[in-house]
Amino acid sequence: MALKILSVNDEQDLEILLTQYFRRKIKKGEYEFSFAHNGLEALRMMLAQPDFDIILSDINMPEMDGLTLLTKINEMRNPALKCIIVSAYGDMENIRIAMNSGAFDFTTKQINLEDLDRTIQKAAEQIAFIKNAQKEHSQLKLIQSDLHIAREIQETILSKEFEPFPEENTFEIYASMRAAEYVGGDFYDFFKIDHERMGFVIADVSGKGVPAAIYMATSRTVIKAIAMSENSPAVCMEKANEILCQESVNDMFVTAFYGILNISTGSIIYSNAGHNPPILLMKKDASVSSIPLTTDLILGAMPHIKYHEKMIQLTPGDSLFLYTDGLTEARNGNKELFGKKRLEDICSRSMDASPKEIIDQVTHAVTEFEKGKEQSDDITLMAIRYNR
Numbered sequence: 001m002a003l004k005i006l007s008v009n010d011e012q013d014l015e016i017l018l019t020q021y022f023r024r025k026i027k028k029g030e031y032e033f034s035f036a037h038n039g040l041e042a043l044r045m046m047l048a049q050p051d052f053d054i055i056l057s058d059i060n061m062p063e064m065d066g067l068t069l070l071t072k073i074n075e076m077r078n079p080a081l082k083c084i085i086v087s088a089y090g091d092m093e094n095i096r097i098a099m100n101s102g103a104f105d106f107t108t109k110q111i112n113l114e115d116l117d118r119t120i121q122k123a124a125e126q127i128a129f130i131k132n133a134q135k136e137h138s139q140l141k142l143i144q145s146d147l148h149i150a151r152e153i154q155e156t157i158l159s160k161e162f163e164p165f166p167e168e169n170t171f172e173i174y175a176s177m178r179a180a181e182y183v184g185g186d187f188y189d190f191f192k193i194d195h196e197r198m199g200f201v202i203a204d205v206s207g208k209g210v211p212a213a214i215y216m217a218t219s220r221t222v223i224k225a226i227a228m229s230e231n232s233p234a235v236c237m238e239k240a241n242e243i244l245c246q247e248s249v250n251d252m253f254v255t256a257f258y259g260i261l262n263i264s265t266g267s268i269i270y271s272n273a274g275h276n277p278p279i280l281l282m283k284k285d286a287s288v289s290s291i292p293l294t295t296d297l298i299l300g301a302m303p304h305i306k307y308h309e310k311m312i313q314l315t316p317g318d319s320l321f322l323y324t325d326g327l328t329e330a331r332n333g334n335k336e337l338f339g340k341k342r343l344e345d346i347c348s349r350s351m352d353a354s355p356k357e358i359i360d361q362v363t364h365a366v367t368e369f370e371k372g373k374e375q376s377d378d379i380t381l382m383a384i385r386y387n388r
C-alpha cells in the first residue's frame with residue numbers, strides 16, 4: 001500500500017519539486033502525493049478522502065494557515081495521521097507552537113529533500129505501528145464481543161429452572177456455575193428420566209476458557225443423551241467415555257459425577273469418574289461426610305474402561321452437596337487453599353438450610369476467603385435436599 005501524502009503549500013514550485021524528486025517511489029507505488037494550496041482546501045480533501053497518512057503543511061498560507069489546519073487535524077483524533085510542518089528557518093516560534101500542538105516533525109525552507117525523505121520514513125514506521133495496534137485492538141474487541149455471546153450461550157445451556165418435577169415437593173435442587181474467565185469448562189445438569197427418577201451430573205473439563213467451554217458443551221450433550229435411555233450410571237459413564245475418547249483434542253478430559261435420585265425412596269445410585277466426592281449432610285445425627293468413591297477414571301482419557309456404581313440412601317432432611325475442585329483449591333492472598341475442612345464446617349452449619357441457602361453460604365465464604373484475589377478456576381456447586 002502506498003503511503004498517502006497530502007502536501008499543503010501555496011507555492012506551485014513545491015509540487016513540481018516533490019513529484020520530480022520522489023518520482024521513483026511514486027512509480028513503484030511507495031508514495032502517493034496529493035496537493036492542496038491552503039488549509040481550507042486541504043481540509044475539504046481530507047474529509048473527502050480520509051485515508052491520508054501524512055500531511056506536509058506550510059505554516060504561512062492564505063485562507064487557513066498551517067497552525068489552524070493542525071488544530072483541525074487534532075480534532076479528527078486519528079493517531080495514525082502524522083503532520084510534518086514546513087516553515088522558514090527563522091520562524092522558530094511558530095515551529096515550536098506547531099510541535100507543542102502535536103506536529104510529528106518539521107522541516108525548514110529551503111527544503112532538504114533527502115532529509116524530508118528520512119522524516120517521512122520515520123513517520124511511516126510510526127504510522128505502521130499505530131495501524132497495526134489499531135487492527136489488533138479491533139480484533140480484540142471482536143473477540144471480546146464473541147466471548148460475551150459465548151458466555152450468554154453457555155448460561156442458557158445450564159439449567160436455571162430448578163423444578164424438574166414441579167408437581168412434587170419431595171426434594172429441592174439448586175446449582176450455580178461461576179467461570180474463571182468469560183466462559184468455563186465446568187457444567188452441571190439435572191433432568192427428569194421418568195415419573196420418579198431424576199438424573200443429575202456435575203463435571204469439570206480440563207483447562208479453562210473457550211477450548212474447555214466447547215468440550216464442556218460436547219460432554220454435557222453426550223452424557224445427557226446417554227443418561228436419558230440408560231438406567232445404570234456406570235454404563236452411562238462407560239458409553240460417554242468411549243465417545244469422548246474419540247472427540248478429545250489436545251488430551252482434554254473431564255471429571256464427572258453422575259447420579260440418579262429416586263424421588264419416591266430417596267435412594268441415589270451413582271458413578272464417579274475421577275471427580276471430587278460429594279458431601280452428605282445427614283440430618284438425623286448432624287454428621288457431614290464424603291460419600292464413598294467408585295474409584296473410576298476420568299472421561300475422555302482412555303477407551304474401554306470399566307466403570308462402577310454405588311448407592312446411598314437419603315432420609316428426610318438429608319442433603320447432598322456437589323462441587324468442582326475450583327472451590328476447594330481457591331486461594332487467598334497468602335496462597336492458602338480454601339480446602340475441604342472449611343467446606344465441611346460450612347456444611348455442618350447448614351443442616352437446616354435449603355439447597356440455595358447452602359450454595360449462597362458457600363459462595364459467600366469463598367468470596368470472602370479470596371478477598372478480591374483473581375479467581376483461578378471455575379467454581380460449580382450443586383445441592384440436593386430430600387424432604388420426604
